[in-house]
Amino acid sequence: MTLLQSNRKALDGGWGWAVVAACFMAQLLAYGSPQSVGVLYPEWLTAFKEGKGMTAWVGSLVSGVGLIASPVCSACVVNFGARPVTIFSGVMVSGGLMLSAFAPNVPFLIFSYGIVVGLGCGLLWAATLTITCQYFDKRQGLALGIVTTGTSVGGFLYATAQVEFIQLFGLDGCLMIIGALALNIIACAGPMRALQLPTYYLRQRAAALERAQEQLYAKARTNEESVKPSGANNKNPHSNDLLITIETKDNERGPLRCSTNEKGPLRCSALLEAIKAKQSDYSQYLQSTAELLQDRVFMCLCVALFCFSLGAFPPLLFLEDVAQSQGLIDGISRLPLVSIVAISQGVGKLLLGVTADLKGVDSVVLYSLTVLGSGVALVLIPLSQTYVLLQLLAVGLGFLSGNWSLTSYCTTSIVGIDRLTQAHGILMFFGGFGVMLGPPVVGWFYDWTLSYDLAFYLSGACVMLGGACLLLAALPCGDKKTEGRRPELEYRPGVQHNGSCEQVASVA
Numbered sequence: 001m002t003l004l005q006s007n008r009k010a011l012d013g014g015w016g017w018a019v020v021a022a023c024f025m026a027q028l029l030a031y032g033s034p035q036s037v038g039v040l041y042p043e044w045l046t047a048f049k050e051g052k053g054m055t056a057w058v059g060s061l062v063s064g065v066g067l068i069a070s071p072v073c074s075a076c077v078v079n080f081g082a083r084p085v086t087i088f089s090g091v092m093v094s095g096g097l098m099l100s101a102f103a104p105n106v107p108f109l110i111f112s113y114g115i116v117v118g119l120g121c122g123l124l125w126a127a128t129l130t131i132t133c134q135y136f137d138k139r140q141g142l143a144l145g146i147v148t149t150g151t152s153v154g155g156f157l158y159a160t161a162q163v164e165f166i167q168l169f170g171l172d173g174c175l176m177i178i179g180a181l182a183l184n185i186i187a188c189a190g191p192m193r194a195l196q197l198p199t200y201y202l203r204q205r206a207a208a209l210e211r212a213q214e215q216l217y218a219k220a221r222t223n224e225e226s227v228k229p230s231g232a233n234n235k236n237p238h239s240n241d242l243l244i245t246i247e248t249k250d251n252e253r254g255p256l257r258c259s260t261n262e263k264g265p266l267r268c269s270a271l272l273e274a275i276k277a278k279q280s281d282y283s284q285y286l287q288s289t290a291e292l293l294q295d296r297v298f299m300c301l302c303v304a305l306f307c308f309s310l311g312a313f314p315p316l317l318f319l320e321d322v323a324q325s326q327g328l329i330d331g332i333s334r335l336p337l338v339s340i341v342a343i344s345q346g347v348g349k350l351l352l353g354v355t356a357d358l359k360g361v362d363s364v365v366l367y368s369l370t371v372l373g374s375g376v377a378l379v380l381i382p383l384s385q386t387y388v389l390l391q392l393l394a395v396g397l398g399f400l401s402g403n404w405s406l407t408s409y410c411t412t413s414i415v416g417i418d419r420l421t422q423a424h425g426i427l428m429f430f431g432g433f434g435v436m437l438g439p440p441v442v443g444w445f446y447d448w449t450l451s452y453d454l455a456f457y458l459s460g461a462c463v464m465l466g467g468a469c470l471l472l473a474a475l476p477c478g479d480k481k482t483e484g485r486r487p488e489l490e491y492r493p494g495v496q497h498n499g500s501c502e503q504v505a506s507v508a
Contacts, residue, residue, distance in 0.1 A: 016135035018191045020143050023128035026086060026188035027150030028157070030093050030124045033178050034062045034117065035155025038317045038338040039162045042324065043171045050106045052321075053443030058106065059317040061114030064436025066122025067428045073119075073126040074425075081198035082131035083189045085123050090185030092120030097179030101172040124185065127192070134195045145350055148405070152346030159339035292423050297364065298414045300473040302430040304371055305407070307466025309434025311459030312374045314442040315381065315397055316341060319390070322452050328387040340391055341398035348402020356409045363409035364474040370403040371467030378460035382453040407431075 033040075037059040044055050066073070077085050096116030103109040128147055136143040158178065165174035197205075293299055315322075319337040323329045352370065356363040377396045384390045407427060415423045438459070445455035 011135060011137050012139045015191070015193070016132075016143070019131055019135050019193075020146055022188045022191040023132055023147045024150040024153075026090075026124055026128055026185050027147060028154035029182050029185050029188070030089065030121050030154075031151040032154030032158030033097065033162070033182075034059075034121060035151055035316070035342055036159035036162060036336070036338045037062060038320045039159050039166075039336055040171070040174075041317055042321050043166060044106070044109065045321075047171060048106050048109075051443065051447045053440050053447050055106055056314075056317060056439035056443035057110050058114045060313075060436045060439040061110060062118040062121070063313065064432045064434075065115055065118030066125060067432030067435060069119060069122050070126065070428050070432070071425055073122045076123060077126045077130050077198075079199045081194050082127040082134075083192045083194065085127040086189035086192060087186050089120045089123035089127065090183060090189065092123070093117050093185060094179050094182035096120060097175050097182055101175035101179070131192045131194070145353055145405070149346045149349060152342045152349065155342030156339045156346070159336045159342065163336060288419070289426065292415060292419065292426060295414065297470075297473045298411075298423065300470045301364070301367075301410055301414065302427055304368065304466035304470040305427055306430040306434040307462045308371050308374060308403075309431045310438045310441070311378055311463040312397065312401055313435045313438045314455075314459060315378070315394070317439045318442060318452065319381075319394060322381065323387060323390055325452065326384075328384075328390060337391065337394045340394040341401070344395045344398030345402050348399035349405040350402075351399075352402050353405040353409075356406055362474065363406050363413055365471065367403050367406045367410050368467045368471035368474060370400045370406070371470065372464055374400045375460045375462075375464030375467060378456050378463060381456045 041055065041059060044050075044058065045052065048055065073085075096112050099112040099116065100109055103112055129144065132143050132147050133140060162174055162178065165177050169177065293302075316338055319341070323337065352366070355361060356366055374397060377393050377400065381390070381393055384393060408424060411423050411427055442452070442455040442459065445458070446452055449455075
């Protein structure tokens with residue numbers, strides 16, 4: 001009986017809710033500053049006197065690096081487990097934030113805040129969702145919704161807190177304080193007791209067991225020889241040679257060692273077969289990826305997510321600067337616009353997720369409509385003449401950007417649950433590139449035109465184009481209504497499916 005089977009009663013309740021609370025707090029502490037990086041952006045512009053396109057790389061990388069590196073983060077969680085990865089991510093996030101307090105220029109800030117903190121957040125995202133999936137089955141959707149809402153709550157709280165810290169202690173003091181708060185992520189790793197031993201520990205246990213067996217075998221053979229008469233060893237020289245051959249074979253376990261004795265060709269042949277098997281696995285993976293990209297609806301979903309990430313993510317970084325550039329407000333408000341975006345985004349995640357769970361609702365069509373709505377809101381931002389109107393647009397953008405909770409629904413309805421892990425990884429790769437490129441492009445447009453108007457018009461047009469392509473591809477067309485797609489009702493949160501829960505969570 002495995003450890004997971006012995007703890008089956010712990011699923012969907014009990015200690016699982018303590019794990020959910022710990023994961024919620026971990027995401028709040030880690031993503032609070034990156035989600036409200038728009039508060040820090042004007043301060044960095046003033047402190048380093050760099051162009052807006054160059055400075056925007058800091059905020060774009062901290063969100064995009066974690067998405068692009070999701071396969072690596074997934075592999076770390078599978079091999080080492082959620083608790084060690086969470087501890088390591090806490091050290092990375094805290095260290096990156098504190099190191100950013102001593103940044104002498106923007107390139108250093110790109111490394112310390114953008115890359116180090118971004119990778120730490122990516123590792124934490126994979127770890128928290130993986131351990132949550134291990135503890136919940138029927139209520140998995142609810143548990144994941146609570147955990148992922150931690151990013152929005154963190155963005156809401158940290159936006160206001162960072163404004164106060166900057167006024168009281170300056171930019172450097174603010175980064176030091178939030179870096180110290182991020183150390184509490186290490187404490188959040190405590191309740192994350194694994195129900196399954198990670199691959200690394202299983203290999204270490206197997207190696208230790210094998211060494212113990214070899215020592216027992218050698219000790220038994222030594223005891224056998226010690227009780228034999230002195231001339232017994234010469235009576236059967238063939239058996240002694242056999243023992244020496246076996247012992248030599250056990251000691252030479254390196255996969256690349258090919259000796260010249262009689263066992264050498266066999267060992268080399270086994271090595272070649274292993275290499276061919278790996279090559280076959282890689283070729284099958286590439287072939288499967290090519291098949292996914294040939295699917296019309298899935299490819300349109302990737303394009304829509306890329307366009308949405310490219311155009312709709314920059315407002316998180318630039319809204320405060322837009323309000324100041326248009327003279328709608330002096331300085332930063334007590335309730336920053338990024339706080340409004342963050343809290344409405346959390347509400348959007350929950351409500352859109354519940355809407356997608358209703359009978360008769362096509363999650364792909366729903367997602368495409370939210371993308372189109374986001375494009376319209378982006379076009380209206382340069383036309384806003386009052387701060388109140390800008391706040392209303394921030395609410396709309398935040399709510400519609402909660403459509404990230406629909407990506408797993410859309411992917412499953414297109415490719416099925418069996419290929420969800422691979423397809424969702426590809427989807428997040430497109431989203432990561434969009435998040436990474438969006439803010440610098442908008443910043444470069446401002447440096448070129450000295451206005452955000454053209455940048456937001458083009459961003460809105462790009463987002464609406466992606467949403468329109470996905471909507472046209474998702475609409476039923478005669479007998480091709482379900483071509484390449486599974487019925488929407490085949491996937492429901494709370495229903496157990498055959499598949500790797502841990503791998504799905506790591507890229508969700």
